[in-house]
Amino acid sequence: MxxxxxxxxxxxxxxxxxxxxxxxxxxxxRTPGYKQVNAxxxxxxxxxxxxxxxxxxxxxxxxxxxxxxxxxxxxxDPSLYVQGDLKETKNGFDFAIASDIQEDGLDFNGRGMAFDADGNRVFQKQLFFTVQGADGETRYTRSGSFGVSEAGDLITADGDKVLGLDGQPVKLVNPDTGQALTSVTATADGRFLDPVTGQPLLDAAGRQLGVLLSRVDNPNRLVREGNGVYRINPGDEGTVTALTDRNGERNEELGTLVDNHQAVLRQGYLEQSNVxxxxxxxxxxxxxxxxxxxxxxxxxxxxxxxxxxxxxxxx
Known part of the structure; x- marks a missing residue:
């Protein structure tokens, strides 16, 4: 009894x-980029x-x-990392990642999971924005609700700095006046262009500005920290790949994903919760x-x- x-x-x-x-x-x-948690x-x-x-x-x-x-x-309490719907905001500093990364021989189900020929469970790879927390450590998020501080830093809604193609915080300032930029144009692979001339926006070192996208091979290894931010477990660093530009040219892997319509950065959109x-x-x-x-x-x-x-x- x-x-x-x-x-x-x-x-x-x-x-x-x-x-x-x-x-x-x-x-x-209604939280942008939120991923459903399952008990x-x-x-x-x-x-x-x-x-x-x-x-x-x-x-x-x-x-x-x-x-x-x-x-x-x-x-x-594993999370469900499948793509959420995109909602147009017409805000030039709102960005959404639309990704559906496929792998040969794998058929991912609606939960982003598949089984290989040996019966091993495989999770679909996902792209994330890369940000820098207040402690200086790298974090990952799908919420692209960004803004520009008075100093010209591209920041998240919680004040974390968004990392750029060189792995450093993005600084959007007018090189002539030193004032923060009020608008930019983003390409499908996350590089920034001048909204008037269409020319690439460059930093002080002459490198093109843009947002750093990271590919996470197994998103279920991420640790949820709240406010749509994740960190990687110590020892799992090899499961995350930063898709950066090489020598000022488009990253080959990210370019292939964009060309094959498996990934795209949408400006003026926010990814909605997938709940x-x-x-x-x-x-x-x-x-x-x-x-x-x-x-x-x-x-x-x-x-x-x-x-x-x-x-x-x-x-």
Whole structure:
């Protein structure tokens, strides 16, 4: 009976965590670049129950009754990194990455996952903006809601500096006046042009300005830090490739993705959250009903224990 109480209680905890995850997704329906989080549950190891007659070694027999489940736990909260819809804002400093990177021999499903010839699970590679946090460390985001500070730094909505093609923060200033630029034109591969002349915008060293896009081979290895920002785990640096210009020319890999319509940077657009509101509401109600069912089981065991202690004990 006590075991059943713990089993029902573990179900309540797991459903509460699932409920919290879903409500967080719903709260971020309109957050640019937000990636849906999924709560995955698994059961504790089952136990084989048997009825034993006599003592061990005395020739007693045992009869198998069956397996007993010992509860459930919310194991992990993986994110869904598939492409979100693009919404036009007509703001020249809003950018959205539209990427659908394919690999030969792999057929990715709607969750960005496929299986290779050996049956190994493979996740679809994704592109991210590369930014510099307040601590100076590199971070990654899909939210392209940028702006320009008074000093001419291209920054995110949270004030992180956007990294450019040379791996350094982008500085958009007029070389003649030193004032911050109020407009730029971006190419499909993220390089900046003068909106009037169409000529490449250059930094003080004569290098072309643009935003640094990074390819993450397994986005599920990223660590969510909040506000749509991710960091890479120590030791996983090899799974991230910075797609920078080489010698002032277009990066070959990024250029191939753009030419094959597998990646493009859209100016004046923002990527919307990839949360499905209808499915989220269904999952929210399902989690609520499962929580209530486990709650009733806890109440049932509580009443049974009450009878066992206060009524049966008097007989």
């Amino acid at each position: 006590i075991r059943g109480l713990y089993t029902a209680a573990s179900g309540m905890i797991a459903e509460q965590r699932k409920h919290d995850t879903i409500t967080n997704n719903i709260a971020n329906l 995955i549950s698994r059961s504790f190891p089952e136990m084989l129950i048997a009825l034993t007659s006599g003592q061990a070694g005395s020739g007693g027999t045992s009869q198998t009754i069956g397996r007993l489940n010992t509860g459930v736990l919310a194991e992990e 499905d509101p209808a499915q989220s509401m269904v999952e929210l109600n399902t989690a609520l009903r499962a929580y209530e069912a486990n709650q009733k089981m806890v109440q049932y065991y509580d009443r049974s224990l009450d009878k066992a202690v206060n009524e049966v004990g008097k007989v």
